[in-house]
Amino acid sequence: MSGKPKRLDHPKSVYVIGFIFKIITIAVLIGVTYQITFSHHGPGLLIPVQKKIAAQQRSAIMEEVKRQEEYEKHRHFHNVVEFPVLPESSRPICYICHSDYPHSKNKKVRALLNMHTQFFVCETCHIEERKETDIVYKWYNPYDEDPAGPFFGTSYNQETGNLAEVEDQFSKIAPYFSYGDTMQLAIKAQDAPLAKDYMNVRDQLTPEQRDNVKKKFHINIKAKGHECKACHSKNGILNFKKLGFAINRIVDLEQLNIKGMVTKYEKFYIPKLFSE
Numbered sequence: 001m002s003g004k005p006k007r008l009d010h011p012k013s014v015y016v017i018g019f020i021f022k023i024i025t026i027a028v029l030i031g032v033t034y035q036i037t038f039s040h041h042g043p044g045l046l047i048p049v050q051k052k053i054a055a056q057q058r059s060a061i062m063e064e065v066k067r068q069e070e071y072e073k074h075r076h077f078h079n080v081v082e083f084p085v086l087p088e089s090s091r092p093i094c095y096i097c098h099s100d101y102p103h104s105k106n107k108k109v110r111a112l113l114n115m116h117t118q119f120f121v122c123e124t125c126h127i128e129e130r131k132e133t134d135i136v137y138k139w140y141n142p143y144d145e146d147p148a149g150p151f152f153g154t155s156y157n158q159e160t161g162n163l164a165e166v167e168d169q170f171s172k173i174a175p176y177f178s179y180g181d182t183m184q185l186a187i188k189a190q191d192a193p194l195a196k197d198y199m200n201v202r203d204q205l206t207p208e209q210r211d212n213v214k215k216k217f218h219i220n221i222k223a224k225g226h227e228c229k230a231c232h233s234k235n236g237i238l239n240f241k242k243l244g245f246a247i248n249r250i251v252d253l254e255q256l257n258i259k260g261m262v263t264k265y266e267k268f269y270i271p272k273l274f275s276e
């Protein structure tokens with residue numbers, strides 16, 4: 001037969017049957033390999049390796065963060081509807097690096113402090129006072145230069161006794177520096193030049209360089225925020241009336257006379273809160 005071309009004109013059915021057998025062979029091979037390596041019903045030779053890789057990829061930090069966030073979410077006082085999130089460019093610069101739950105160190109009050117970030121910008125508690133200017137606290141809304149309210153948490157629903165629901169979901173109380181007739185907002189958003197610049201280059205920075213940049217963002221920021229008493233007392237730094245709080249709400253906030261709260265926190269917090 002040498003010299004003659006190989007016979008190629010088999011009937012089509014031969015190719016089809018051959019193909020089916022190949023598929024079956026491959027399937028059996030895959031099955032056997034799986035059985036030997038990863039299957040829990042076979043020797044499972046590679047299962048330990050697989051587990052090791054998974055363990056390396058799991059981040060203890062991220063798990064802790066997720067756990068805490070879940071925890072914080074469920075601890076909020078008034079079961080507030082989920083707050084809509086501002087687009088990044090309108091969010092305050094602090095959120096480039098900090099989350100909505102920035103407080104973690106002081107276990108007794110961290111949930112309470114974090115709860116306040118729903119209606120305050122960070123600077124409302126963390127702004128460094130200046131000698132030459134007064135600080136005035138007003139409702140701030142990135143979409144509305146002069147928000148009119150009603151604002152979240154300022155009054156009760158008379159029928160249910162819960163906080164009244166409001167439409168405005170973006171306004172937060174923020175500090176302004178007051179210069180005579182003009183007021184200058186004491187916070188910056190993420191579209192500020194320094195913030196934009198930082199976000200462009202941050203991946204190229206060494207940890208030391210990042211630390212230096214951090215200091216630029218922390219100018220005018222106090223490490224410790226205001227104490228509870230600064231606001232939850234008569235003649236505190238917030239002018240509740242001007243901010244639109246209802247009279248009975250003001251009384252409750254000044255005395256921190258909140259249903260459920262008193263028994264919950266009295267033991268470790270309230271006594272110190274009001275002692276001079």
Ligand code: HEC
Nearest residue numbers: 093094096097098122123126213214217218221222223224
């Ligand atoms: C470029 C990133 C970055 C930005 C932007 C930033 N921070 Fe920080 N901040 C950090 C880091 C990092 C720490 C140290 C964290 C720690 O020690 O747990 C920190 C710590 C703090 C502390 C604790 C005290 C201290 O100095 O360690 C406060 C308060 C704080 N930040 C407030 C703010 C506020 C308010 C803003 C917005 C005006 C802001 N930060 C913006 C990165 C940033």
Ligand code: HEC
Nearest residue numbers: 094098102103104105106116117120121122125224225226
């Ligand atoms: C209601 C007031 C209040 C608001 C609003 C507030 N803070 Fe604080 N913050 C405090 C107080 C008080 C402390 C000191 C807590 C302590 O250690 O006793 C503090 C401490 C911190 C610390 C260091 C201690 C820790 O718990 O990790 C960081 C970081 C911080 N604040 C960041 C922020 C950021 C970012 C925001 C805005 C998203 C913010 N804070 C908003 C009151 C506030």
Ligand code: HEC
Nearest residue numbers: 077109112119124125152153154226227228230231258261
């Ligand atoms: C800068 C002023 C300020 C500081 C500092 C402050 N608070 Fe408040 N707090 C408020 C205001 C204003 C509200 C109500 C806001 C709203 O509901 O819109 C509030 C709400 C609360 C509530 C919820 C009341 C309710 O009925 O919803 C509790 C509880 C509370 N604060 C406890 C604390 C504790 C404890 C501290 C100190 C760790 C503290 N606050 C620090 C201003 C402040």
